[in-house]
Every structure is written in C-alpha cells, then in structure tokens.
Amino acid sequence: MGKILVVIEPNQDASMQMFTVAKELGGETDAIVMNDCECVSILPCSTAYNFSMDMYLPLQATDAVAKAIEISGATTVLIAATQVGRDLAPRVAARCGGSLIGDCTTVSNESGSIQCTRPVYGGKFVATIQAGDGLNIITVRPNAFASTDETGSPTVQTIETNHDDRETISAVEESGTNEMGVADADVIVSGGRPMGSEENFASLYELAHLLGGTVGASRAAVDEGYQPVARQVGLTGTVVAPRLYIACGIDGAIQHLAGMRGSQVIVAINTNPDAPIFKVATYGCVIDLFELVPALTKQLQQSPQPA
Amino acid sequence: MKILAITNAVPDPRGTLTTGDLNINSGGVKWAINPYDEYAVEQAVQLKEQRDDVDEVIVIAVGGDEAVTALRHAMAMGADRGIHIVCNDVWHDDLYVAKCIADAIETSGDTFDLLLCGKTNLSRDSESMGPALAEFLDIPHVGSVITLVVGDESATATHRVAGANETVEVKLPALVMCDKTLVDPRYPPLPKVMQARKKPLETIEPTTITSKTAVIEFNSPPEKGACTVIEGSPEEMASELLRVLREEAKVL
Numbered sequence: 194m195g196k197i198l199v200v201i202e203p204n205q206d207a208s209m210q211m212f213t214v215a216k217e218l219g220g221e222t223d224a225i226v227m228n229d230c231e232c233v234s235i236l237p238c239s240t241a242y243n244f245s246m247d248m249y250l251p252l253q254a255t256d257a258v259a260k261a262i263e264i265s266g267a268t269t270v271l272i273a274a275t276q277v278g279r280d281l282a283p284r285v286a287a288r289c290g291g292s293l294i295g296d297c298t299t300v301s302n303e304s305g306s307i308q309c310t311r312p313v314y315g316g317k318f319v320a321t322i323q324a325g326d327g328l329n330i331i332t333v334r335p336n337a338f339a340s341t342d343e344t345g346s347p348t349v350q351t352i353e354t355n356h357d358d359r360e361t362i363s364a365v366e367e368s369g370t371n372e373m374g375v376a377d378a379d380v381i382v383s384g385g386r387p388m389g390s391e392e393n394f395a396s397l398y399e400l401a402h403l404l405g406g407t408v409g410a411s412r413a414a415v416d417e418g419y420q421p422v423a424r425q426v427g428l429t430g431t432v433v434a435p436r437l438y439i440a441c442g443i444d445g446a447i448q449h450l451a452g453m454r455g456s457q458v459i460v461a462i463n464t465n466p467d468a469p470i471f472k473v474a475t476y477g478c479v480i481d482l483f484e485l486v487p488a489l490t491k492q493l494q495q496s497p498q499p500a
Numbered sequence: 501m502k503i504l505a506i507t508n509a510v511p512d513p514r515g516t517l518t519t520g521d522l523n524i525n526s527g528g529v530k531w532a533i534n535p536y537d538e539y540a541v542e543q544a545v546q547l548k549e550q551r552d553d554v555d556e557v558i559v560i561a562v563g564g565d566e567a568v569t570a571l572r573h574a575m576a577m578g579a580d581r582g583i584h585i586v587c588n589d590v591w592h593d594d595l596y597v598a599k600c601i602a603d604a605i606e607t608s609g610d611t612f613d614l615l616l617c618g619k620t621n622l623s624r625d626s627e628s629m630g631p632a633l634a635e636f637l638d639i640p641h642v643g644s645v646i647t648l649v650v651g652d653e654s655a656t657a658t659h660r661v662a663g664a665n666e667t668v669e670v671k672l673p674a675l676v677m678c679d680k681t682l683v684d685p686r687y688p689p690l691p692k693v694m695q696a697r698k699k700p701l702e703t704i705e706p707t708t709i710t711s712k713t714a715v716i717e718f719n720s721p722p723e724k725g726a727c728t729v730i731e732g733s734p735e736e737m738a739s740e741l742l743r744v745l746r747e748e749a750k751v752l
C-alpha cells in the first residue's frame with residue numbers, strides 16, 4: 194500500500210473517520226487540513242499540511258490538495274463525503290489524473306488493491322468497485338467508519354495557495370439557525386405528513402438535539418411547507434446514512450427509503466403496523482408519535498446522553 | 501452567448517429494477533431524463549427566452565440509446581440541438597463521462613459561456629460529474645445552486661451550505677450545478693415533443709478512453725434483520741427503546 198493522504202475539514206468528525214479508513218488500508222498516512230486549525234499539530238499522521246482558506250472555494254482547495262498530493266507522493270486520497278468533500282474530490286481527481294470512487298460505504302485492501310462498495314440507483318443496489326491503477330481519490334460516507342481519538346505529532350508544513358479571482362464568495366446569509374445539515378448528522382429524527390405544522394416540528398428538534406443530531410423530513414412534510422427543502426430525505430432530497438435514523442409518522446415510500454435505508458439503525462414510529470417503513474426498521478414502535486416523542490424527550494432530559 | 505446543458509437518462513423511479521451483468525438488467529427498463537437535469541435544461545431555456553444575446557442552447561449526453569430519451573426531452577423543453585456521445589456500457593464512472601464531454605467540446609470548437617448540469621445523477625447516486633467537467637475545462641463551478649443571475653462576464657449563484665445560504669460570484673465561462681427550486685421545469689406539450697424529433701441530433705464516438713474504475717460485483721443491498729417490535733405504554737416504550745439503542749445497538 195502506497196502513501197495515503199487524508200483530507201481534513203476543521204471541526205468535522207466525519208473527516209477524522211478517514212484516519213480509521215487509512216488504518217484499515219494500512220499505509221503511511223499524511224493529512225492536509227483545509228484552513229488553519231489548531232488540530233493540525235496533533236493529527237495521527239506523519240506529515241500534516243495546512244493552508245489558509247477562510248471559506249471553502251473549489252479552485253483554491255483543489256490547488257492546495259493537488260500540491261499536497263505531489264509533495265507527499267500519495268497514491269490514495271481519502272475524503273469524507275460531506276458537501277465539501279463531494280464537491281472537492283472530483284476536481285482533485287480530474288486535476289491530478291487520478292480515478293474517483295465516490296460515496297463509499299466500505300473500503301478495503303484486497304491484497305494490495307483497493308475495493309470499495311457504494312450504493313447506486315437510489316440505494317436499490319450496491320456496486321463493488323475496483324480502484325484504478327495509480328492515484329485514487331476516494332470519498333467515504335460519514336459514519337461508515339468509526340472516528341478516532343488517536344493523536345500524533347506530525348511534521349507540520351504549510352502550503353501556499355492563492356485565491357483564484359475567478360471565484361469569490363460575495364455574501365453569506367445565515368439561514369436562521371446554526372442547525373446542522375442532514376448530510377452531516379450522526380443522528381436524524383425525521384417527521385412525515387402527520388406532523389401537521391411547522392410548530393409541531395419543534396418537538397422533533399428538541400428530541401434530535403438531546404440525541405446530538407438534527408431533523409429531517411419526508412417530501413410530504415416538505416411539500417406541506419412544514420420544513421425547508423434542505424431537510425428532505427430521499428431520492429429527490431438528500432441521501433443520508435446516519436448512525437441512528439428515527440422516522441416519526443413516515444410511511445416508508447420507496448423514494449423515502451432510497452434516501453435513508455443505508456442508516457446503521459432505523460427506528461420507526463408509526464400508528465399503522467403494516468406501514469412499509471417497518472420493513473427496513475431495526476426497531477418498531479406502533480404508536481401515535483405525539484405520545485412517544487414527548488415520553489422519549491422527558492426520559493432523555495432526566496438521563497441525558499453522555500456528550 | 502452559448503449555453504450547454506448536460507443531461508443523462510435514468511431509470512424511471514417507479515419501475516422495478518433487477519440485477520443484470522454487473523449492472524441493472526436494462527431489458528424492459530423505462531428511461532427518463534434525470535430529474536435534476538430538468539432544472540438545468542429549464543434554466544438554459546429560460547435564459548435564452550429572457551436575453552437576446554443567447555444564440556444557442558445545446559444539450560449533450562453520454563450513453564447508449566437511452567441517452568436519446570433524455571436528449572429529446574430536453575429538446576422538447578426548448579434546447580436547440582443535441583449531441584449524443586455513444587457509449588454502450590451501461591456503467592461508466594463520472595470522471596469518464598466528464599472527460600468524454602470535455603473532449604467533445606474541445607473537438608467541436610464550440611465555446612460555451614455557461615454550462616449547466618443537474619446537482620445529482622440518480623443512477624450513479626453521484627454529484628461528481630459537474631466538478632470534474634469544470635476541472636477538465638479549467639473553469640470555476642458552483643454546486644447545489646438555488647438562485648442564479650447571469651451577467652455578461654460573470655454569474656452570481658446562491659447555494660446552501662451548512663446553516664447558511666452562500667452567494668458565489670464566478671467569472672464566465674463557468675459550470676453551475678442546478679438544485680431543485682432553482683426553476684420550475686416545464687412539461688413539454690405534445691406538439692413540442694413532435695417538433696423536437698426534427699431538431700438536429702449529432703452522434704459522436706467517445707475518445708478512446710475508458711473508465712479507470714471497474715464494477716466487479718453488483719448486488720441487492722443486504723436485507724435488514726427483522727424488525728424488533730417494542731411494546732407497552734408510551735413511557736415503557738420510551739425507556740425500552742432507549743435501553744436497546746444504548747445496550748444492544750450501541751448507537752447512543
């Protein structure tokens with residue numbers, strides 16, 4: 194196994210999971226941190242590169258990562274499949290003449306060659322993909338691998354990049370809250386049509402926050418205007434694979450399942466025992482969500498989650 | 501100004517799919533334009549309708565016969581002509597598709613000011629083609645765009661990032677990946693569908709490159725174990741659910 198380069202977004206646990214993937218593949222590991230971050234000097238790797246970039250810009254980030262690939266001589270690049278990672282990886286692969294395997298749920302070393310599996314056709318199938326010769330850029334779904342607490346004392350090297358004046362961020366408008374997006378969440382509590390109103394979703398946010406996660410929604414709930422489109426999970430929304438997905442009053446239409454069936458553990462809360470959501474659920478609760486959600490919230494408030 | 505819209509055909513999500521030889525069994529599959537590509541085509545056509553400096557909207561696709569379905573649909577929506585890069589293996593990776601299109605643009609001699617594609621390809625479950633194509637052409641790109649204003653030398657695009665809407669200004673030529681809510685795709689009426697059959701559709705062979713990655717197995721996802729039903733009063737259910745999530749599933 195040749196040299197591995199892990200790409201780190203600051204404060205992104207999904208990026209730290211890439212060190213676990215690197216360990217699994219086995220190989221000397223370097224890292225590159227997007228933007229200066231205190232974490233750089235304690236990453237569990239040999240050399241840690243960093244570069245300044247306040248906000249993600251594709252051309253500039255590609256330039257920095259391409260330089261790190263060249264300096265480190267990496268043949269495998271691991272990037273968490275977050276919004277930024279998905280945007281960056283293809284550019285890096287195209288820039289450096291590498292191959293790209295995106296959105297992997299498993300990555301393994303089969304006698305020296307890398308094999309990955311990834312969902313295709315809306316999660317209806319799983320393809321096993323053999324990496325190419327030479328440089329491979331691989332993005333890995335958040336939470337497909339455990340994170341690591343390991344630290345190290347790498348040599349830190351700064352990479353010079355310049356802002357490319359063909360791309361400029363001209364405005365950033367906070368969309369109300371700092372609520373995390375569904376693609377990056379570890380735990381998602383999703384609500385369907387029976388939520389009935391935007392106000393009722395507040396109870397799901399409360400539960401989700403107690404669990405350290407965020408809220409998703411079915412298309413029916415989005416179409417009714419209870420939640421913004423960015424929260425829609427499914428074929429035409431976001432495809433998610435959190436550690437825990439709690440579906441509250443969601444029927445389990447095939448287009449919804451396409452977006453969440455890859456979750457590690459699925460809890461279904463539904464009044465109809467024959468709802469299709471129970472076919473993919475790990476745990477099922479046949480009950481009115483408006484009875485169970487408050488009970489869960491109350492018990493979590495009494496015995497909170499360890500942080 | 502010339503605009504290129506990139507499109508793909510995907511299996512109609514309502515149909516059933518079965519496994520074939522390292523891919524889906526394509527026999528009997530009903531194909532449709534990738535839903536996100538409709539936003540790209542619609543945006544391109546609206547720009548042509550709104551501005552008098554847009555000479556042409558061209559639509560391009562890589563694939564077998566199914567790609568024609570997407571191209572004809574895009575032309576029925578209003579694209580002026582189509583380019584079909586013929587590639588008969590049903591599986592091709594995003595980087596291959598991007599390279600084929602970049603090469604086709606280069607050999608055609610056309611210069612495009614704006615390239616539009618859908619945010620996600622729903623067959624490959626992937627968002628990689630757009631950024632890769634932009635890189636091959638050495639132009640900027642913006643992902644998941646929900647509002648777009650195109651000027652003469654630059655475009656201003658807003659997209660969602662964690663907790664915020666970010667507005668990015670890119671110099672033209674640029675590639676924009678279209679998300680839903682950007683525009684409302686029109687449904688072409690029958691006369692437009694008929695007219696689209698007569699619009700020029702050029703067929704070209706891909707350059708001699710192949711996908712660098714290969715599919716070596718293709719399976720249905722592993723079945724989830726049977727669902728464990730949790731019973732009792734709301735309070736009992738809540739405490740039992742939290743217990744199993746902590747102790748059995750170990751996800752809390």
Ligand SMILES: Cc1cc2nc3c(=O)[nH]c(=O)nc-3n(C[C@H](O)[C@H](O)[C@H](O)COP(=O)(O)OP(=O)(O)OC[C@H]3O[C@@H](n4cnc5c(N)ncnc54)[C@H](O)[C@@H]3O)c2cc1C
Nearest residue numbers: 385386387411412413427428429430442444446448464482
């Ligand atoms: C091309 C296409 C793309 C689509 N993309 C998506 C997508 O990306 N995401 C998506 O989600 N959908 C998508 N859909 C829509 C999908 O087909 C369903 O219509 C939608 O998911 C239904 O949402 P729902 O489960 O919230 O609502 P419903 O179908 O109305 O189901 C509500 C469920 O809640 C249960 N229930 C009712 N009251 C309660 C209560 N008090 N407590 C507990 N349970 C209760 C009911 O038994 C039922 O199972 C798409 C459809 C098409 C055609």
